[in-house]
Amino acid sequence: MEGKIMPFPEFNAASPNHATLPVHERRGVCFHHTVMPFGETLAFMARPESRVSYHVVIAADGARARLVADEHVAWHAGESVFHGREGCNAFLLGVSFAGDTRLAPLTEAQVASALEWLAPRWEELSWSLHWMTDHRQIAPSRKDDLAPAEWARLRAAIAGRFGTGYSAAEAQGGVVSQAAQLASSAATTVEPTRCAASSAGSMP
Numbered sequence: 001m002e003g004k005i006m007p008f009p010e011f012n013a014a015s016p017n018h019a020t021l022p023v024h025e026r027r028g029v030c031f032h033h034t035v036m037p038f039g040e041t042l043a044f045m046a047r048p049e050s051r052v053s054y055h056v057v058i059a060a061d062g063a064r065a066r067l068v069a070d071e072h073v074a075w076h077a078g079e080s081v082f083h084g085r086e087g088c089n090a091f092l093l094g095v096s097f098a099g100d101t102r103l104a105p106l107t108e109a110q111v112a113s114a115l116e117w118l119a120p121r122w123e124e125l126s127w128s129l130h131w132m133t134d135h136r137q138i139a140p141s142r143k144d145d146l147a148p149a150e151w152a153r154l155r156a157a158i159a160g161r162f163g164t165g166y167s168a169a170e171a172q173g174g175v176v177s178q179a180a181q182l183a184s185s186a187a188t189t190v191e192p193t194r195c196a197a198s199s200a201g202s203m204p
């Protein structure tokens with residue numbers, strides 16, 4: 001049974017903190033970490049007054065809580081820019097790992113569960129590595145999730161499982177621009193901030 005992996009459990013933990021229209025564009029994914037414990041995160045995001053939610057939160061054991069349907073715009077990124085475009089909530093799904101990657105690495109189960117969640121979407125929506133990012137990179141002056149080493153590890157795991165999926169145009173220009181973006185965000189002085197998604201600019 002080597003290589004045979006049981007699916008991770010996924011359950012609903014609905015959050016009201018999303019917009020149903022316009023329909024989410026689902027171009028790719030912004031990864032986060034919660035800082036708060038798993039259960040506390042779900043409770044916080046279930047409250048309308050918090051005004052924040054991810055689409056999915058992945059516990060240390062790989063179990064996934066679904067907070068907002070993919071088709072709806074969850075308020076997770078706040079003020080953000082990716083590939084020159086503002087307002088990432090409209091086109092990037094928000095997937096968050098319970099914990100704080102600046103204090104402890106992602107568990108193997110979290111990485112495997114993220115790949116399992118990605119698999120059907122990667123194929124259906126023709127995703128590529130070009131459209132995978134994290135909160136730190138799209139809001140570099142405000143946010144520090146994920147830790148750079150854990151982002152590199154997750155990105156390598158995604159590439160290892162799915163390939164880059166780059167289109168010809170992305171292979172020519174996109175990789176270079178992403179490398180430049182990484183370099184510039186590394187050069188920025190980042191104030192450590194809790195993730196807990198991002199209320200600023202997240203209103204519909």
Ligand SMILES: [Zn+2]
Pocket residue numbers: 031032033135143145195196197
């Ligand atoms: Zn975040």
